[in-house]
Amino acid sequence: MKIEIAQIKLKTGDFNFNYENIIRHIEKSDAELIIFPRADIEALGGKDLVYDQTCLQKEAEMFGKIAEKKFPKTILLGDVLIKDEIVEEVEFFEFDGKKVYVSDSFIEDVDCDLYILARNKYFAMNTYDAFVESIEAKTDFIFISSIGMADENIFAGGSFAKNKNNEIVLQFPVCEEVTSVLDFEKPIEFHPEKMEESVYKVTTFALKEYCENTGFKKVILGLSGGIDSALTAALAAEALGKENVLGVLMPSMFSSEGSVTDSIALAQNLGIKTIKHSITPLFDNFMEKVAHERLHDLAEENLQARLRALILMFFSNRDNYLLLSTGNKSEASMGYGTLYGDLAGGYNLICDLTKTNVYKLSNYINRNCEIIPQEIIDKAPSAELRPNQKDQDSLPEYAVLDDIIEMYVENLCPIEEIYEKYDRALVDETVKKILRAQFKRKQCCLGVRLTERSFTNGISYPIVQRYL
Structure with missing residues (x-):
């Protein structure tokens, strides 16, 4: 039978x-x-x-x-x-x-x-x-x-x-x-x-299901010229079709020429529509009418991210786009993101991928032909919120950082074991940032779980603590 x-x-x-x-x-x-x-x-x-x-x-x-x-x-x-x-x-x-x-x-x-x-x-x-x-x-x-x-x-x-x-x-x-x-x-x-193949299938399936179950037909995201937004755009185009993805370029006075040209090249490869709105006039107006002075400090850097979020959320509300957030697990671990700025969004496809895995998945997408421009993959990551800014100005090299994250967050290795592999001061500072960034992660949007211990599910650090 x-x-x-x-x-x-x-x-x-x-x-x-x-x-x-x-x-x-x-x-x-x-x-x-x-x-x-x-x-x-x-x-x-x-x-x-x-x-x-x-x-x-x-x-x-x-x-x-x-x-x-x-x-x-x-x-x-x-x-x-x-x-x-x-x-x-x-x-x-x-x-x-x-x-x-x-x-x-x-x-x-x-x-x-x-x-x-x-x-x-x-x-x-x-x-x-x-x-x-x-x-x-x-x-x-x-x-x-x-x-x-x-x-x-x-x-x-x-x-x-x-x-x-x-x-x-x-x-x-x-x-x-x-x-x-x-x-x-x-x-x-x-x-x-096969890790990359499975993650590709799961993330694209997840976005299809999210939209199908919540009623969204189209998505919007900011295109910075960086690897995270490029990967998210590629996944979205595969999941929903190129005609249902809108990329928004929002350069500032600190944006490199490549952040714009690389984003346009990506959009052309994917066949998605883009619009461009510089945030410089908005920023200058805010400095003049609200701040009344330029201090070139963290508040001004975060303001740029929040102005971009305002633009994205406006179009999301007006035209019923789902806003895709594009932060990765490495950034989430370190609190390397702006609340109500680049952390804004309704759904995140890559929030459980470390930067190392972001590159792996991007290279998988490019396995047969160049979809994500090689210039985006090769360039040094940068938030471009101040002159000549690079991620590694305030973060360890991603290969090191991601290994510490995997050991401490995902594999629950004792700190003493991590000391055997990396400098004690570096490990202590990294773990301290992981714990202290919980208040930001608590306010992030829903995202796809891709690991056993994910910030979306399975990890619950206290926000109010004096451990580190």
Whole structure:
């Protein structure tokens, strides 16, 4: 008897969409058992919607409507079994004389013939291979996950199956709806995760899903001539189509000629529309009418970032654009960004990528042809808020900084261990900045989670603390 796995898209709280998508896949399947991901509101990232009784009633009605179709097959939606018009939550059930066990976690030595691990697993780069390897299958085994988004968490799929000899017999790609009939007698070659490819798929999928679920059709972002905005623009154009991306050039008296020409070259490569508005007149007017003096200080640098945010938010409000923020994880760690300035936005695609990974993903995008101009990739990063400014004037070299961030933030290495690799004073200053920048990160917009320990989810440093 045939068993089919259906890795499908499910949406948080959209019971009509979920019902129709499930029914569509059931109707085209000729399998006797079809296994879907969990479709309950809790498993789809519903958060406090689990306390909304009307929401729970609609969930129950969705399962009931599927049962009313009287399909002559067994349907499993996570741990919800639908058979013979009956809907029930199960841990064990029988199919074709076999004992089937269903769980949202992996437990060794369960007495069963088929183990189904049904969990909508969020994406975290460089973890998939280890997850697959961690499953030591001693019986036939299936892992099933949906694709979709739950705020910062992206359910990317990657469903797979192993036979009782711990051999891979099925592997699904990330961020794609896929179905397949299982054959536990035919092992296949396992395809390891390719970090850049997976992140590219996940970030573009995330933006599509965000816009589809919130009603936005178009996005806007500032183009500075730097690598972060260039990468964000490239991802947005891929996700939504070039006609739905607007780049805004906002040079100042401190902007280099390359910040404009490189941005124009990027836009031409992507085929996106641009507009240009210099912030210099706005800045000069503010200095004359409000500040009354020039001090060339941090307040004036931050004012430039905030004037740019005003322009972007104006067009976002007027023309219903989603404003994309373009800060990366290295900057977020150090607090290297201006509240209500360049940190403004509705969504961020690269907030969980260190600068090192920003370059890796940019080079991946350019693997076949130059999309992001090489001049943007090669130039020294700069906020261009004062003459001849470079990021490394106030930050360590990114290769060093990113390694410290990964050790301390992502891998939870003890500080003493980091001292063994880097100068003690540098480590102390970096960790101090990471902790003290929490107040800024708390006010940043929603972004895509790409690591196990992300500032969007999984990290919770206190804002008010005297540790460092």
